[in-house]
Structures are given as C-alpha cells and as structure tokens.
Amino acid sequence: MDSDSAEDVQAELDSVEAELEVVALQIAELLEKQASLTSKKKQLLCRLEEPCDSTQPSGSGPAMTKQELLRYENDDFSWSTELEQNLKDVFQLSKFRALQLKAINLSMSGKDLFLVMPTGRGKSLCYQLPAVCSEGFTLVVTPLVSLMEDQLMYLKSIDVEAVSLNASSSKEHAKMVLAEMTDAKAPFKLLYVTPEKIAKSKLLMSRLEKAYNAGRLSRIAVDEVHCCSQWGHDFRPDYKLLGILKRQFPKVPLLGLTATATSSVLKDCQKILCVPEPITLTASFNRTNLYYEVRLKDSISDDSISDISALIKERYKDQSGIVYVFSQKDAETVSADLQKKGVNASSYHANMNPEDKSQVHRKWATNKIQVVVATVAFGMGIDKADVRFVIHHTISKSIENYYQESGRAGRDDKPADCIVYFGFNDIFRISTMVVMENVGQQKLLTMVDYCQNVDRCRRSVIAVHFDEVWDDEGCNEMCDVCRHGNDYITVDITQHAKDVVQIVELAGTLDEKLTPLKVTEAWMGKGPAKRRKMIQTTTLSRLEVEAIITSLLLQGYLSEDFSFTPYTTYFYLKLGRKAPLLKNQSHSITMKMRRTGLDANTVTKVPVMADHNPNTLIWE
Numbered sequence: 170m171d172s173d174s175a176e177d178v179q180a181e182l183d184s185v186e187a188e189l190e191v192v193a194l195q196i197a198e199l200l201e202k203q204a205s206l207t208s209k210k211k212q213l214l215c216r217l218e219e220p221c222d223s224t225q226p227s228g229s230g231p232a233m234t235k236q237e238l239l240r241y242e243n244d245d246f247s248w249s250t251e252l253e254q255n256l257k258d259v260f261q262l263s264k265f266r267a268l269q270l271k272a273i274n275l276s277m278s279g280k281d282l283f284l285v286m287p288t289g290r291g292k293s294l295c296y297q298l299p300a301v302c303s304e305g306f307t308l309v310v311t312p313l314v315s316l317m318e319d320q321l322m323y324l325k326s327i328d329v330e331a332v333s334l335n336a337s338s339s340k341e342h343a344k345m346v347l348a349e350m351t352d353a354k355a356p357f358k359l360l361y362v363t364p365e366k367i368a369k370s371k372l373l374m375s376r377l378e379k380a381y382n383a384g385r386l387s388r389i390a391v392d393e394v395h396c397c398s399q400w401g402h403d404f405r406p407d408y409k410l411l412g413i414l415k416r417q418f419p420k421v422p423l424l425g426l427t428a429t430a431t432s433s434v435l436k437d438c439q440k441i442l443c444v445p446e447p448i449t450l451t452a453s454f455n456r457t458n459l460y461y462e463v464r465l466k467d468s469i470s471d472d473s474i475s476d477i478s479a480l481i482k483e484r485y486k487d488q489s490g491i492v493y494v495f496s497q498k499d500a501e502t503v504s505a506d507l508q509k510k511g512v513n514a515s516s517y518h519a520n521m522n523p524e525d526k527s528q529v530h531r532k533w534a535t536n537k538i539q540v541v542v543a544t545v546a547f548g549m550g551i552d553k554a555d556v557r558f559v560i561h562h563t564i565s566k567s568i569e570n571y572y573q574e575s576g577r578a579g580r581d582d583k584p585a586d587c588i589v590y591f592g593f594n595d596i597f598r599i600s601t602m603v604v605m606e607n608v609g610q611q612k613l614l615t616m617v618d619y620c621q622n623v624d625r626c627r628r629s630v631i632a633v634h635f636d637e638v639w640d641d642e643g644c645n646e647m648c649d650v651c652r653h654g655n656d657y658i659t660v661d662i663t664q665h666a667k668d669v670v671q672i673v674e675l676a677g678t679l680d681e682k683l684t685p686l687k688v689t690e691a692w693m694g695k696g697p698a699k700r701r702k703m704i705q706t707t708t709l710s711r712l713e714v715e716a717i718i719t720s721l722l723l724q725g726y727l728s729e730d731f732s733f734t735p736y737t738t739y740f741y742l743k744l745g746r747k748a749p750l751l752k753n754q755s756h757s758i759t760m761k762m763r764r765t766g767l768d769a770n771t772v773t774k775v776p777v778m779a780d781h782n783p784n785t786l787i788w789e
C-alpha cells in the first residue's frame with residue numbers, strides 16, 4: 170500500500186469512526202425513547218384493563234369495579250340525608266363539587282382513601298363533613314400550625330367544635346384535650362395535630378389508643394399527604410413516622426389528601442402510612458378557568474416591572490392578585506418598584522416577623538392591599554376566592570411548584586390569569602440554588618421546558634406532570650400557545666447549534682469554562698477581536714440567542730456544569746451528550762419560536778481562523 174492511499178484509508182477510517190460514534194448516540198436515544206414509550210404503553214394498557222380506570226392509578230387499591238365505585242356517587246346511604254342537611258345548614262354550601270360526595274361516601278363506608286385534588290377545590294370538606302356526621306372525633310394531621318389555626322378559625326365561625334394540639338399549646342389546654350378524648354360527652358368533632366405530636370408524644374398516642382378502644386376515633390385525615398414522600402416536593406421527616414396510626418388503629422378509615430402527587434409519590438405514601446389497599450380518587454388537574462401565559466423577560470433592559478405595573482393598573486384594576494418573586498430581596502425591591510409606580514403592593518417573605526406577615530395577609534384578604542409581592546413563603550393555606558391574577562416575576566423551580574402557586578388564582582371558578590415572566594438569567598440563578606436537591610435540576614428543566622416550548626399547549630405540559638392523558642380539546646384557547654398558534658414558526662437551528670457548540674468546544678480545548686452569559690456574548694461578537702476571528706458570530710437578537718441556547722440545553726446539545734466554592738456555586742455550560750450528533754451532516758435541529766424574523770440567513774458568516782494560540786485566554 171503506498172503512502173498516499175494509506176492516508177486516504179486513514180481519513181476514511183476517521184470518518185467512519187466519527188459516524189459510528191454518532192450512530193451509537195442515536196441508538197442510545199432511540200433506546201431511551203423505546204423505554205419511555207413502553208412504559209407509556211403499559212400505563213395505557215393498565216388503564217384499559219382496570220375496571221375503575223380514571224379513579225385509580227395502576228396497581229393501587231383494592232379491586233373495585235367501575236360499577237361499584239359509581240355507587241358511591243349516590244345519595245341513598247343511611248347517612249345521605251344528614252350529609253345533605255349539614256352541607257347546607259352547617260357549611261352553608263349549596264352543592265358538592267366534583268368527587269366530594271364520592272370521597273365522603275367512601276370514607277363514611279370505612280374505606281381507606283387517597284384524594285388527589287387541585288389546590289382550592291375543597292378537600293377539607295371531605296373530612297370535615299364526615300366528622301360532623303359521625304360519632305366521636307376525627308384526627309387531622311396537618312403540617313403547619315398556621316394551616317391549623319386557619320381551619321380552627323373557620324370551623325369556629327360555622328360553629329363546628331374543633332381543638333388542636335401543637336408545640337405552642339398550653340399545658341392546661343393539652344390536659345383538657347387529652348382528657349376529653351375519651352369522654353363520651355366531649356363536644357369536639359375534630360382534633361388537629363402536627364405530625365411531630367404523633368411522633369413524639371407518647372401521652373397523645375396512649376390517649377388515642379383509649380379513644381380507639383372506646384370507639385371514639387372515627388376517622389384519620391392526613392392533610393398534604395405528599396409530605397410523607399421524599400419524592401414529593403415538601404418532604405417532612407415527621408410524616409415518615411405516621412405509619413404508626415394505621416398499625417395501632419387498623420379499623421379506623423384513613424383519608425390522605427393532597428393537591429400534588431404523582432402515582433409514584435402516592436405509592437410511596439401508601440407504604441409509609443401502612444395503608445394496605447387505599448382507593449385513589451384523582452380529580453382532573455385542568456383548571457379550565459385559568460388562562461396560562463408566558464412572557465419573555467429581557468435580561469438586559471429588564472422592563473418586566475413596567476409591564477407588570479401596567480397590567481395591574483389597567484387589566485387588573487381594583488382586582489386582587491399575587492406577584493411571586495425569587496428571593497426576599499426581590500420581594501422588597503419589586504414591591505417598592507411597584508409602589509413607586511402607584512400600585513398598592515406589599516411584600517411578604519419568610520424573614521418578616523410573624524405579626525407583619527399576618528398583617529399583610531389580613532390586609533390583602535380584606536382587599537386593603539391589592540397585590541402581595543411574595544416569595545414561596547406565601548403558600549400553604551392561602552385561601553382567597555377572588556384572586557384574579559398570579560404573576561411570576563421569576564420562574565418557579567418546578568412545574569409542581571408552579572401549578573401550586575399559580576393555582577391560587579380563580580378559586581371562585583371565575584376567569585383568572587397565570588402569567589410567568591421567563592428570563593434567561595433566572596434559569597441559572599435558580600439552577601445554582603436547586604443543584605443540591607434531589608432531582609432539583611431535572612425538575613427545573615421541566616419548568617424551563619414549559620416556558621420555552623411553544624409547540625404544545627401549556628396545559629398539556631402541566632397535565633403530563635400529573636400523569637394525565639391530555640386531549641387538546643381541554644384548553645379552549647385558554648393558554649397563549651393555543652390562542653396565538655399562528656404567531657409561531659418552526660425554524661431550522663442546525664447551523665446556529667453548530668456555531669454555539671463550536672464556541673463551547675473551543676473554550677474546552679483552552680481549558681476554560683464559560684458561563685451562559687459568556688457564551689451569549691461570545692456568540693454575539695462582543696469581546697476581543699481575537700476571539701471574534703476564531704468563531705462564527707451571529708447578528709441574531711439577544712432574545713433569539715438566549716432562546717436558542719436554552720433550547721440546546723433542553724435538547725441535550727449543551728449541558729450544565731457546576732463548580733462549587735465554599736461561598737457560592739457557579740454555573741457553566743459544557744457540551745451535552747448530543748453535541749457529537751452535529752458532526753453528522755444529515756442531522757438537523759429545529760425549534761418553534763415566536764415570529765421575529767429569525768431564519769438561517771441572518772447569521773453572519775465569519776471565516777474560522779485556524780491559527781489561534783491555545784495558550785491565550787480569550788474569554789475575559
């Protein structure tokens with residue numbers, strides 16, 4: 170073999186090897202897709218085979234046919250008249266909402282039940298009404314003392330006797346409650362406790378035992394039941410110990426309630442609570458009265474505040490709402506900025522003293538303050554019916570969080586808006602914060618996906634997260650994607666991807682790490698002329714550049730790279746596992762985006778210089 174042809178063969182070998190690498194990646198991708206489709210197929214098959222499909226996630230609960238479950242929607246039980254009467258007379262409600270009657274009848278029949286219902290739909294009634302219609306009392310486990318106090322206040326206002334035991338109960342009060350638990354003439358119908366009490370108070374457990382033996386413990390309700398599971402978003406270690414309830418009181422029906430739990434989280438809760446065969450009722454997560462919208466936040470001239478204040482002063486004039494922000498500092502500055510623009514706003518965050526917090530809450534609840542600018546500390550237990558808008562100044566850290574936070578809008582079933590301002594830099598601010606959390610990064614990317622992708626209905630993205638099978642009819646143009654479908658176009662971003670990947674690759678060969686900001690600026694041609702000569706810069710607008718980089722991150726052409734110091738965490742971009750696919754000439758990437766004039770022709774082609782000196786830092 171002469172040397173010429175040896176070189177040719179070597180070149181061909183290199184190219185074949187490169188292609189093999191690409192093929193291996195494609196196989197890995199297809200296998201991944203196959204696995205996810207197979208699991209979806211199994212889920213769907215289970216739904217078809219299971220008699221009570223829509224009310225039970227696969228694999229859980231006792232075999233109850235659809236017909237049998239239907240029976241629990243009737244009103245011919247021995248307790249039905251009393252229920253109906255108390256619903257009207259005591260709770261002053263005219264009719265049940267979806268699933269409430271079924272849940273109540275099942276619980277009254279002594280069944281263990283998990284009830285998954287969106288926030289604000291009325292889960293509490295499903296144990297409060299049975300409590301009023303049963304002998305003895307219902308034990309309610311609640312994660313927060315403030316939630317407990319809200320409920321006690323409400324129950325007092327409708328003349329239902331309820332008591333609580335928590336860390337701040339006085340000795341006399343606790344003594345009285347403990348004594349009354351076994352007293353047949355005791356007046357209270359509900360006993361609220363924190364999980365810590367169950368875990369730590371032997372006295373409480375022994376009194377419960379006595380009440381149980383005397384037949385006075387009629388029902389156990391575990392509110393926010395997802396707190397049991399580490400996979401849920403609000404894990405509380407003391408919830409782990411609640412299995413003792415079902416072990417000690419096997420004959421008492423247990424009712425677990427939550428607004429956010431996937432079927433895997435529920436399975437985990439079932440194990441932890443030692444409930445052998447609960448029936449699971451799941452209400453649809455589709456809040457049809459909420460309009461979902463994403464607005465882009467410009468990272469240079471952040472004019473989101475002007476936009477928000479204009480919305481509040483015009484579209485939401487005299488209407489109540491919440492603006493969620495990222496940090497305590499943001500709560501204060503955004504609130505001050507809005508005030509300067511004439512909005513009646515107050516801030517709310519965890520670091521305020523309790524009196525100030527409850528004052529803000531109270532003033533807002535009574536419409537003396539129009540808008541609360543809050544961190545997520547303004548959360549559980551917020552129950553104002555006429556919230557017309559929930560605006561996120563910064564994205565939430567997961568879809569579950571977003572659903573919960575935005576879900577505080579429109580509890581009265583009237584139309585309300587959920588708007589999120591999506592900013593490129595915010596992704597990385599939150600990213601460095603959640604990096605230590607279990608699957609924190611992955612969850613954040615689902616939120617980013619919700620904001621970035623305009624090829625699917627926003628509702629469908631939410632539905633997937635709650636294991637719902639989505640049909641597009643369910644939106645009714647109540648999201649910006651469905652309403653403005655024609656404003657989006659699909660563009661080919663293959664060349665853009667190659668340019669960005671080249672920038673990141675080049676930094677890699679120079680042993681340098683690039684923050685998202687540096688990648689953005691490098692690609693936009695800002696910085697040293699020397700660097701500009703080595704890469705292909707672009708004339709795309711900053712928003713377009715950010716959208717493309719975000720898309721490449723979501724699609725796996727780029728990935729995140731963290732570096733930790735004792736004081737802070739840095740976020741860098743590195744090549745993602747799909748980056749090598751770009752070597753394949755036939756590989757293309759597309760993306761749907763807002764119509765802004767973006768197309769492949771707007772890229773400035775700058776010849777690549779091959780003679781760069783790898784020892785020079787060029788990214789500063």
Ligand SMILES: Nc1ncnc2c1ncn2[C@@H]1O[C@H](COP(=O)(O)OP(=O)(O)OP(=O)(O)O)[C@@H](O)[C@H]1O
Pocket residue numbers: 262263264265266269286287288289290291292293294427428550552580
């Ligand atoms: N059948 C009904 N008709 C009208 N209003 C109802 C009905 N049931 C409950 N509500 C009202 O709905 C509101 C929310 O109820 P509740 O606090 O029980 O919600 P939740 O499902 O527990 O929400 P969260 O997940 O936020 O705790 C309450 O103001 C309650 O009075």
Ligand SMILES: [Mg+2]
Pocket residue numbers: 292293392
């Ligand atoms: Mg509740």
Ligand SMILES: [Zn+2]
Pocket residue numbers: 626627628644645646647648649650651652
């Ligand atoms: Zn839609």
